[in-house]
Amino acid sequence: MTESTTASPTTVSTSGRARRARNGVSIAAPAARVVDNSGKGSGRTFNIVSWVVLIVFAVLWLIPSLWAIKTSLTSNSTSAIGAGPILRDWHLTFGSYKTLLSGSDLWHWYLSSFVTSILTVVFAVTFGAMAGYALSRLRFRGRRLVFLLLIGGILVPPQVLIVPVFQFLNVIHLLNTYWAVILPQIPAVVAVFVFKQFFDGIPHDFEESARIDGAGYWRTFRSIILPLSRPVVAAMAIITFVGTWNNLILPLFVLSNPKLMTIPVGLATVQGSYGQRLSDIQASSILGALPLVILFLIFQRQIVEGVAGSGLKG
Amino acid sequence: MTTAELQTTATVARPSRFDDEVGGPRTQGMTRAGWLFLAPFAVFYILFLIWPVIYMVITSFFNTSMVRSGLGSFAGLANYHEMLTKPDFWGALWHTIQFTIYTTPPLVILSFVFALLANRVRHAQWFFRLAFFVPFILPSAAIALIWTFIFTPSTGLWNEFQSLLGDPAPLPVLGTPSLAMIGIAITTVWWTIGFNFVLYLAGLQDIPRELYEAAAVDGATPWQQIRSITIPLLSRTTTLVLLLQIVASMKIFDQVYLMTSGGPGVSTQVLLGLVTNTAFTDNRIGAASAASVLLFIVILIITLARQIVESIQNRREA
Numbered sequence: 001m002t003e004s005t006t007a008s009p010t011t012v013s014t015s016g017r018a019r020r021a022r023n024g025v026s027i028a029a030p031a032a033r034v035v036d037n038s039g040k041g042s043g044r045t046f047n048i049v050s051w052v053v054l055i056v057f058a059v060l061w062l063i064p065s066l067w068a069i070k071t072s073l074t075s076n077s078t079s080a081i082g083a084g085p086i087l088r089d090w091h092l093t094f095g096s097y098k099t100l101l102s103g104s105d106l107w108h109w110y111l112s113s114f115v116t117s118i119l120t121v122v123f124a125v126t127f128g129a130m131a132g133y134a135l136s137r138l139r140f141r142g143r144r145l146v147f148l149l150l151i152g153g154i155l156v157p158p159q160v161l162i163v164p165v166f167q168f169l170n171v172i173h174l175l176n177t178y179w180a181v182i183l184p185q186i187p188a189v190v191a192v193f194v195f196k197q198f199f200d201g202i203p204h205d206f207e208e209s210a211r212i213d214g215a216g217y218w219r220t221f222r223s224i225i226l227p228l229s230r231p232v233v234a235a236m237a238i239i240t241f242v243g244t245w246n247n248l249i250l251p252l253f254v255l256s257n258p259k260l261m262t263i264p265v266g267l268a269t270v271q272g273s274y275g276q277r278l279s280d281i282q283a284s285s286i287l288g289a290l291p292l293v294i295l296f297l298i299f300q301r302q303i304v305e306g307v308a309g310s311g312l313k314g
Numbered sequence: 315m316t317t318a319e320l321q322t323t324a325t326v327a328r329p330s331r332f333d334d335e336v337g338g339p340r341t342q343g344m345t346r347a348g349w350l351f352l353a354p355f356a357v358f359y360i361l362f363l364i365w366p367v368i369y370m371v372i373t374s375f376f377n378t379s380m381v382r383s384g385l386g387s388f389a390g391l392a393n394y395h396e397m398l399t400k401p402d403f404w405g406a407l408w409h410t411i412q413f414t415i416y417t418t419p420p421l422v423i424l425s426f427v428f429a430l431l432a433n434r435v436r437h438a439q440w441f442f443r444l445a446f447f448v449p450f451i452l453p454s455a456a457i458a459l460i461w462t463f464i465f466t467p468s469t470g471l472w473n474e475f476q477s478l479l480g481d482p483a484p485l486p487v488l489g490t491p492s493l494a495m496i497g498i499a500i501t502t503v504w505w506t507i508g509f510n511f512v513l514y515l516a517g518l519q520d521i522p523r524e525l526y527e528a529a530a531v532d533g534a535t536p537w538q539q540i541r542s543i544t545i546p547l548l549s550r551t552t553t554l555v556l557l558l559q560i561v562a563s564m565k566i567f568d569q570v571y572l573m574t575s576g577g578p579g580v581s582t583q584v585l586l587g588l589v590t591n592t593a594f595t596d597n598r599i600g601a602a603s604a605a606s607v608l609l610f611i612v613i614l615i616i617t618l619a620r621q622i623v624e625s626i627q628n629r630r631e632a
Contacts, residue, residue, distance in 0.1 A: 046434075046535075046536040046537075047434060047435070050431045050434050050435055051431075051435050053427075053431060054428065054431040054432060054435055054442065057424075057428060057445075058441065058442055058445035058446065059445075061445045061446055061449075061504065061507075062445050064460050064461065064464060064504060065448075065449070065460070067460070067463075067464065067471055068459075068460040068463070071463065081469065082468075082469030082470075082474075083469060083470055083471045083473070083474040084474060123358075126354070127354040127355040127358065128355060130351045130352070130354060130355065131351065131352050131354075131355035131356070133351055134347075134348045134349075134351035134352045135352075138344045138345075138347055138348035138351065139344055139348075140344050140345035140346075140347070140348030140349060141345045142345075142348075142349070143348065146352065146356075149359075149364070150359075153359065153363050153364075155613075155614055155617055156363060156367060156610070157561075157565050157610075157613060158363075159565050159567060159586055160370075160565070160586070160589075160606050160609055160610050160613070161362075161363070161366040161367065161370065161606075162586075162589070162590065162593075163370065163589065163590075163593040163599060163602045163603060163606060164365075164366035164367075164369040164370040164373070164603070164606075165362060165366050166593070166594075167369065167373075167599065168361070168362075168365065168366060168369070183358065183361075183362060184362040186355075186358040186362070187355060187358040187359040187362055187363050189359070189363075192355065216347075217344075217347040217351070218347075221351070242451050245453065246451070246452070246453040246454065248453070248454055248455060248567075248568045248571075248572075249567055249568065249586075249590075252571075253590070253594060263453060263455070264453045264454065264455040264456075265455075266455075267453065267455035267456055267458075267459060268455050268458075268571075268572055270459065271459065271462065278463065281459055281463065282459065282460070282463060284459070285455075285456040285459035285460055286456075288453055288455065288456045289452040289453060289456040292451050292452055292453070293448065293452075295451075296447075296448055296451060300440075300443070303451065304443065304447065304512050307450075307509060307512055308512045308513055308515075308516040
């Protein structure tokens with residue numbers, strides 16, 4: 001386990017996630033794993049120093065977000081003057097939020113982001129899990145070739161493919177539709193390997209008995225493998241959702257209709273169109289980020305484990 | 315997480331023990347089932363990954379244009395020749411490397427320190443995850459709005475901070491060619507440190523506690539414990555973090571596009587920005603494809619370097 005975690009992010013997911021899920025211990029709850037030095041002199045000093053340094057950095061890290069929140073709650077006229085006035089003016093107002101939420105732009109962006117993210121999650125997770133099952137459980141002709149092609153695909157960063165993907169979507173007349181954002185994000189190779197390795201860790205006994213009872217591969221997959229794989233399905237679903245929601249480069253080039261823009265593309269236009277309404281700009285940034293903050297608060301463990309387990313990085 | 319892209323690092327799965335069994339009586343049915351289970355994924359994989367790669371390589375040898383249909387005339391190696399002799403290309407490569415040099419050391423060192431400290435301190439874990447990790451899952455566009463605002467010339471928070479330090483007329487960070495990339499780097503460190511933070515935290519938790527206990531019994535100070543237990547045992551995590559970091563840096567696009575659009579002048583133009591400008595502004599698909607292929611080759615070299623480093627590490631441990 002120790003070895004697999006550090007060796008490769010994809011290997012972690014099988015044993016690591018399965019074990020953590022079973023024991024209820026997760027990366028998100030490491031509190032009990034601290035060496036207790038508090039009794040000894042140098043250990044104690046060291047712990048205090050650690051604590052202070054960590055707090056200082058954490059506060060430093062919170063400042064930009066807090067600054068954006070404070071600005072969004074200040075009037076446009078004050079925030080246009082500068083940092084000093086924003087800091088001194090404590091007449092908090094929700095004016096910027098009212099302006100944004102009563103307009104229609106933001107709602108269009110939210111809708112686009114939700115539709116594209118949710119549909120991408122449904123397809124990517126379903127198809128990814130099916131492919132993972134095939135690679136984990138079925139011994140079929142051509143399996144080696146499939147493996148090679150998939151491992152090759154891991155080396156290809158999707159951003160680099162933006163131009164040919166755009167061309168292809170243009171040819172099949174899907175530019176300026178939600179599908180232009182959804183379809184290219186479905187083949188998430190890493191998800192396939194994460195699923196495969198999780199399935200590899202499930203004992204074969206369960207399926208053997210089901211197969212003796214006459215269940216086919218599809219039924220075994222649906223009613224035995226998937227229910228046992230809830231943690232990894234949840235983690236992959238959330239990670240895919242976050243990734244799709246945040247994707248900028250793909251929707252930026254394949255969507256030009258303002259009504260179809262996703263949150264990141266919409267936010268990219270804000271600086272130009274809101275001009276000096278600085279509080280409104282900061283409020284739009286907060287509102288664009290808000291769904292993800294909520295998601296994090298609900299699914300902290302899955303998000304942290306999913307990220308650490310799949311080595312998912314933009 | 316700039317895009318939905320899943321970047322991993324491939325000590326990935328190898329075909330497992332079943333492979334030799336192909337050919338038995340049950341395999342006929344299994345082959346069909348196997349391909350049926352793979353089919354939906356495979357369709358999208360072929361259409362949106364394999365085919366674009368092939369098409370990109372093909373068009374890189376043609377004068378393909380955005381405004382005409384078809385491949386256009388055959389160009390041979392002209393697109394590559396153009397890119398490799400163009401100052402803009404080398405400039406973009408240099409800015410990409412510059413970004414990598416600015417961001418990698420702080421992202422690796424700070425995340426290690428944060429994880430080490432957070433793993434020692436037993437209270438308020440949620441608070442540190444909130445502070446360090448949450449920015450990582452927010453959209454780059456939201457981050458860019460926040461930091462562009464902080465870097466606002468003469469009235470922004472950063473300006474105020476510099477004035478406090480005694481600089482009467484600080485230069486605008488994003489508006490000065492020599493500073494713009496530093497501004498982007500600061501934003502990126504703040505935004506993405508959470509990723510390395512959780513990888514290190516996961517690595518730290520896999521170090522057996524007994525090692526520290528034994529070291530403490532032998533009278534090792536906390537600093538000695540870190541130096542002779544933690545750092546060596548985390549060397550694989552460090553290799554992983556480092557190379558993921560470098561590969562991610564080579565693909566930088568969002569922050570530059572959103573914060574400076576490559577400017578002032580072309581002082582922050584990066585490779586992926588050059589690719590998209592060539593394709594979507596100049597309408598030159600062929601030339602953009604050649605630039606993409608070159609970028610892809612650079613990323614491939616780094617990824618393969620990681621494989622080699624890892625296999626050396628494996629051999630040493632074996």
